Amino acid sequence: MLNRFARVLPIVHWLKDYNGGTFVSDSLAAVIVTLMLVPQALAYALLAGLPAEVGLYASMIPLVVYALFGTSATLAVGPVAVASLMTASALGGIAQAGSPEYVGAALVLAALSGLILFAMGVLRLGFLANFLSHPVISGFVTASGILIAGSQIGHILGIQGGGHNLLEMGRGLWQQIAAINPVTLVIGGGVLVYLYLCRRFLKPALVAIGLSERLADLSSKAAPVSAVIVTTAAAWFWDLGEAGVKLVGEVPSGLPSISLPPLDPAIWSTLLPAAVLISLVGFVESVSVAQTLAAKRRQRIDPNAELIALGLANVGAGVGGGSPVSGGFSRSVVNFEAGAQTPVAGALTALGIAIATLTMTGLLAYLPKATLAATIIIAISTLIDFSAIRRTLSYSKADGAAMLATIVLTLVHGVELGILVGVGISLGLYLYRTSRPHSAVVGLIPGTEHFRNVSRHDVRTDDATIILRVDESLYFANARYLEDTVLELVSARPRLKNLVLACQAVNDIDASALESLEAIDKRLAEADITLHLAEVKGPVMDRLRRTEFCRELRGSIFLSTYEAWRTLVNATPAKAKEKPVTQGG
């Protein structure tokens, strides 16, 4: 009973060992993550086209919910860059950015993706996320990073940006190039340069003056806080809003109220596809961060429990006034390095955000949007990884093609189409490859019991017996191809008496392939050739044994290829002969 309970509420596991020391560690981590999260929450709300407070609300209830249900001790949940970009893209066609309808749709999007994640967790469908291949995810994140940077250029220049792909963004910027606000540009450009320099040089400098590696790293990651404080003070002191600098403006003080998101079925069904994509991408990113961090401490996370936890966290966002959330990479790393021991750190971070929302919104009103834009650009610059393209292409053209297509389509058409086509290409290429399975005629390596490809190795073969190794599971998409391959082989060998299919690489034979095997057996029989099988695996044999094919097969099913060779070739030794020695390929 306790075990079942613990599976649903992982808190049961760690709470019994909780003590003062753990609490101090968690509290320290929470303070540092809070400092990092306040500007990020505002910035990602800006990126998603939402009022600033939505980002803060997304950093409260979801964090508490995740602390209760999550299996990772260190995953820092909240608004993240890629999900915010996808939110902006999903809501763009529904309402005017920033309007009450737009905010309502954002809550629907959070609740909907929460319900999707929760359902996937309950149905144990976590494996679906595996269909987002590494190259597609990596290409998608790189392209998203570029789009995010592009979407923030307008804020740095003090003009109206907008657009959901590079073309729209470029057009938008070009049309307003005359309206650039120089004061905004000074602030945005200044913060950009400052944050870049901090990232490059602050940590080594701090290490040089004697700080520990970890402390130096954490301090340099708090640089955006100083930029926020300085530019906010400057905007207040010189009243820069009057000079045309766009500020965050009035943020309602106080905690979010709990209420259902709008229940208009039309909005829910319109947002469904986008919610599915946001759920999957958010889940894949969260799980990979959580697994990386867990492995470092030899802990494990449970992907299906994570689905439930992230799902509930997003439902929490939807009823608690927030936009979609997932596990953020940089914040999770900071949380880990700052010493977070349990999910309590996440709950305490939510407390920190709540205190900030109650006390600092008056000050945040003067924060220039250009500062937030610069924060975003520096934060996502680590997402962009061009070297992965070269690396992937050099290993596999198919993977490289899927990656390039994802990047190009995301950039020129937007996030949804980019990732969908990427997944489609990955799947399509995989299916195409398995639909034309590699197979090889093999021969015996003299002096061993091993068989290798006749065209790559110097091996013994026999005129009356041919051994065909099939290098793929047999299923509907390649069943006919096997028929063709066998018939072609046979038609070229008039003296053939036995054909052995070596099945060590055949992990499954489905009903279509079974029919093809029956057809092969029948056609070979008409040509007076006997079909044999060898090295059929246990699970495959279990099923074959029940079939008519197996009962009517005139040939044998050999345990090993060598046994087939000994029986079929050594039984007719007159015909066996050494293949002339040639240069093996």
Place this chain on the structure above:
Amino acid sequence: MLNRFARVLPIVHWLKDYNGGTFVSDSLAAVIVTLMLVPQALAYALLAGLPAEVGLYASMIPLVVYALFGTSATLAVGPVAVASLMTASALGGIAQAGSPEYVGAALVLAALSGLILFAMGVLRLGFLANFLSHPVISGFVTASGILIAGSQIGHILGIQGGGHNLLEMGRGLWQQIAAINPVTLVIGGGVLVYLYLCRRFLKPALVAIGLSERLADLSSKAAPVSAVIVTTAAAWFWDLGEAGVKLVGEVPSGLPSISLPPLDPAIWSTLLPAAVLISLVGFVESVSVAQTLAAKRRQRIDPNAELIALGLANVGAGVGGGSPVSGGFSRSVVNFEAGAQTPVAGALTALGIAIATLTMTGLLAYLPKATLAATIIIAISTLIDFSAIRRTLSYSKADGAAMLATIVLTLVHGVELGILVGVGISLGLYLYRTSRPHSAVVGLIPGTEHFRNVSRHDVRTDDATIILRVDESLYFANARYLEDTVLELVSARPRLKNLVLACQAVNDIDASALESLEAIDKRLAEADITLHLAEVKGPVMDRLRRTEFCRELRGSIFLSTYEAWRTLVNATPAKAKEKPVTQGG
């Protein structure tokens, strides 16, 4: 040059050997097929909701075009039952059955599916048809047969039928049950019983009175002709049209005029999905009939050339006033058994239909629709194969599930959704299986160089070295699963020093899986375990050799699992030990 020409026009191959004997054989076959095709062409036009002449037109130009480009000597092209049902379903939402717009849309559908098939042939995409698995096709054909029978019941009863699934059909029949026309029912029911009796008893009876097996078979298949003649004569003699019996009515005499189908882009784009489905289903059926018949005479057909031939035949239907065509099963068998030697038989059949259209339309006006409905029901009764469901389910639950879903959805929702969901389920289940690959810890069979599953065989194992055989290609969908499997194995074995991945069943390692292997190597290294590979296949090794993973792997890559065992286990003989003999599974 001639060779290239011959690839496009197979006629070059056989025309040089053509002689009087071949012509006599072809002519005889053409006469028999024409007798069979006239009522079928009218019946399938009725089934598709089209005027009778559209069926006749679909039996002229397309047959000539196929004779020029087809690679099968015996495939009888023309209107077929399943494609006609799919045509009715596709056009149902576009216009009133029988209206000029409806006929125009049918021509568009033919031309469109012709262009799709042609493009697939040119791009060598014939492999796409393989994704319609045997169980899905078989289930779809069975369900279509039931729907076709259901759609004809109204004609037998003399009432208005209609509907594209069983529910709609049932409702339509129920609402009009009071309007049953008794004379029609007598004709329809009489023909149904007559044709059934002919099918059951005529052939044995003819054999009994001394006819040859083949002649008896062909004669019994001409039974519908006698039913057509008798009921047409009866309708004319007693003027049954006045008694409420629905007749075929005025069929325009003369040949079809060549003209472009309507070029309204809205209709073309609306019909595109249906055209894709009709193309694929028609192609799969045609190719499987053609291959079966070709194999009997040790001939071969070229699937990509067939795509081009069927594509052009359908374009011919579209510009020649006909509905979509494909290779019909029963007519092709008759053509084959009647002795057709070359595609000339098909061209002569077209000539026969042309003669019938020019001379007999006045008579056909009196043909009762109930006769045609009875012909259809008997013809499609061979399509319905319930035993396949049981057979498939007993072999594979996954295939059985795809088949059942296809049948149920086709029956209750219609043809398009049925086949789409069937294909989706087949693919989904295949991907699900490969995303959780089978793997087995293997041990050495004493006295051999062979390794088998430790849980199924009595084999030697070693505490410090574990050999994991991976039974699937490694790709994005199962990469993470492999990581989990390896880490779980390792965590249960504290004395482990070496982990060997036996890769004889790994036919591919994609970029995602490569990253997982890197992650596995890194994590094993942290636990002081060395990762080795064995039996990596040639093509896989070629690619791995270029990677950083291969350069940084601390373990070895062994040619065979036995070599790995000899090196790793026999080098530390103190630890090697015989596994206690247990009952193998």
